[in-house]
Amino acid sequence: MDTEAIKTSGLFIKKKPKSGYQKKMKLISRYKYFYFMLLPVLIWYLIFCYIPMYGITMAFQDFSMSKGFFNSPFVGLKHFKELFSDEDFWRAFWNTVIIAVYRLLTQFPIPIMIALLLNEVRHIKFRKSVQTIIYLPHFISWVIVASIFITFFSPETGIVAAIFKEQATDMLTNPELFRPVLILTDLWKEAGFATVIYVAAMASINTEHYEAAVMDGAGRWSLVWNVTIPGIRNVIFIMFILIIGKVLTWGFDQVYNxxxxxxxxxxxxxxxxxxxxxxxxxxxSYAAAAGMLKSVICAVLLIVSNRIVKAFGQEGVY
Structure with a gap:
């Protein structure tokens, strides 16, 4: 235990260490203005994220809008039992899993590859121009993107129909081609924006590491493998955790449009x-039960992926 000896009148008096509560209050007092700046964000999360969680009770009721939350009859796990026996639910569940795996295999590594390629470009203006072009689609809403691609893939007036003519097919009404369309349009819209995070992480790597590797005879590929990728490894793992956490809630706006x-x-x-x-x-109530089940699965995936990352010796999100 750390103590402070104070010499008073020839005696050494041990000063009691501050408790954890006192240390926390002193820290809060010291950075009080930062906490005031954080207060609006906490209020926003409280109003729009935590208070609405009371609606979870709907999953255990036969909810009626006329009766409300307090007067709707409690039915326990009735709706969850219906979910597990509903073929449409399981079809939607496995579609979600399959599309999520496709997205994970494309949306996670491809932005890293693009960032590595951009990092190798030495012409600054060209690199910034390419980076700007590829991340601009992120700011276009899915309503507009869907309108563009629906027109593009139209079997009557679209560019695909003009090129392939009789062989053209409506890709948005073909079940076998619909998933590839989702993956390609998602890559076109979001891959560039994810690249920005990795490019920013690469910019923070100490240039002395590159210089030392070059002096040791490292080539371009060796620099990428031994300096750049290790330098952004922690960012890669954090992005992986965040992607896993939202893997089942990814893409409503896109699919709906x-x-x-x-x-x-x-x-x-x-x-x-x-x-x-x-x-x-x-x-x-049935929809609330399905939503609650999906949220529980996402929470479990987030916790598991965070622990796996920590097992590899990397920093997690909490």
Whole structure:
């Protein structure tokens, strides 16, 4: 235990160490203005993220809008039992898993590859121009993106129809081609923006590491493998955790704007299924049960991926 000896009148008096609570209060007092700046964000999260969580009770009720949360009858796990016996739910669940795996295999490594390529470009203006061009689609809403690609893939007036003519097919009504369309359009829109994070991480790598490696005879590939990638390893792991955490909630806006009843067999995901069930069929409690199950799975994946990353000796998100 750390103590401070104070000499008073020839005696040494041991001063009691401060408690953990006192240390915390002193720290808060010291940085009080930073906490005041954080306060609006905490209030926003409280109002829009935590208070609405009371709606989870809907999953255990036969909810009626006329009766409200407090008067709707409690039914326990009734809706969860219905979920596990519903073929449409399982179809949407496995579609979500398959599309999420495709996205994970493309959206995670491809931005890293693009960032590594951009980092090798020595012409600053050209690199910035390319970087700007590839991340601009991120700021276009999925409504506009869907309109562009629906027109592009139209079998009557689209560019694809003009090139392939009789062989042209409507890719957005073909169940077998719908998933590739989702992956390609998602890459076109989001890969460039994810690249910005890795480029920024590469910019923070100490140039002395590159100079030392060059003096040891390292080539371009060796520099990338032994300096650049280790320098951004922690960022890569954190991005991996964040992607895993949202893997089942990824893509509602995109799928909702692209899909149609003809591609439900391969394109209907959990979020669109929940949305359609709640608002189309007015089965609010059933949809709430499906949403709660999805959130629990995402939370488990987040915790597991964070622990795996820590097991590799890297820093997690918490």
């Amino acid at each position: 692209f899909y149609n009843p003809m591609v439900y067999s391969t394109g209907d995901i959990l979020d669109t299924y929940i949305f359609r069930t709640a608002l189309g069929d007015n089965k609010f």
